[in-house]
Amino acid sequence: NRPAELPVSISVTKKIELRHDRNFFSFEFAGLDYSSPGKNQYRYHLKGFDAAVVESGNGRVATYTNVPPGEYTFEVWSSNSDGVWNPEPARLALSIPPPFWATWWFRGLILMAVVLILAGIRRYQLGRIREIINIRARIAADLHDEIASSLASVHLYSEVVEKQLPGATAETRNIIDRIRHLSREAMEGIAQIVWAVDPRHDSLDDMLKTIMGEAGQLFRAAGITFAGRQPENIPALKLSPDQRRAIYLILKEAMNNIIRHAACKKVTMSVSLNGKELIFSLEDDGRGFETDRADAGHGLRNMKERARAARAAVEIASRPGQGTRLTLRVKIA
Structure with missing residues (x-):
């Protein structure tokens, strides 16, 4: 609301520059026909900001707020009391430099x-x-x-x-x-x-080779037929040492239990990937058991605790005379 201080008269000024925080301003203008100044008409346009020319009637002030940094040209036309408009507007260039952080x-x-x-x-x-x-x-x-x-x-x-x-x-x-x-x-x-x-040995491929190889040797030494199944194309996944050790120990304990207790003829181990889950299945055709037995429950609890520490889960399905299937599910990154 204060007049801008200019180094030279506005009549000869071609361009003015305002700081980015002084983007609330007004232009005052007047036509030079004094025969009947109350009938003078005005229109103006801030090029680069106004979408169209503004008809202001006999109003002689153009006010602007929140004008963003940029280059603009203010143009104003006036007409005399007879309604004759000047062909060319009066122009004033306006520059608002952005702040340094912009x-x-x-x-x-x-x-x-x-x-x-x-x-x-x-x-x-x-x-x-x-x-x-x-x-x-x-x-x-x-x-x-x-x-x-x-x-x-x-x-x-x-x-x-x-x-x-x-x-x-x-x-x-x-x-x-x-x-x-x-x-x-x-x-x-x-x-x-x-x-x-x-x-x-962090890779999934190396771990599967180790487990499958040891399972084959263990069951062949015990006179048990062993079949191993795994994906043809094994992705290049990395497992943490805790996960690899948990997987190895859980499956090793399950294999030793089969040899000691299952009295089976054949064992199948299959490995599959389901999204971000690695699934091991160890199945035998032995005598089976009731999973709610006290001694079975204790062994299963130990496996589950070991699996839980490695973001895994163990499930055992078994019935007397129908063999046993252990499923180990491991969450992988």
């Missing part, structure tokens, strides 16, 4: 900064992933080279001691046999941990 160069700098920050975050994440992979590889190598080798030596020495003590008592032989048995179990446990920790 300029293309500032937005470009912000975009570049965001890209650099995201790239830095991604580089940090990749570095951490590589560091974790290297740590896992070192742990797997150390377990294999040191602890597993030491356990193998214990197992070997127990056999040597047993051979060098032909006159040992039954109690001594039982102790030596127990040492050998425990060392063998410990070696198997270490081998499982090494397999789970080693990043070279």
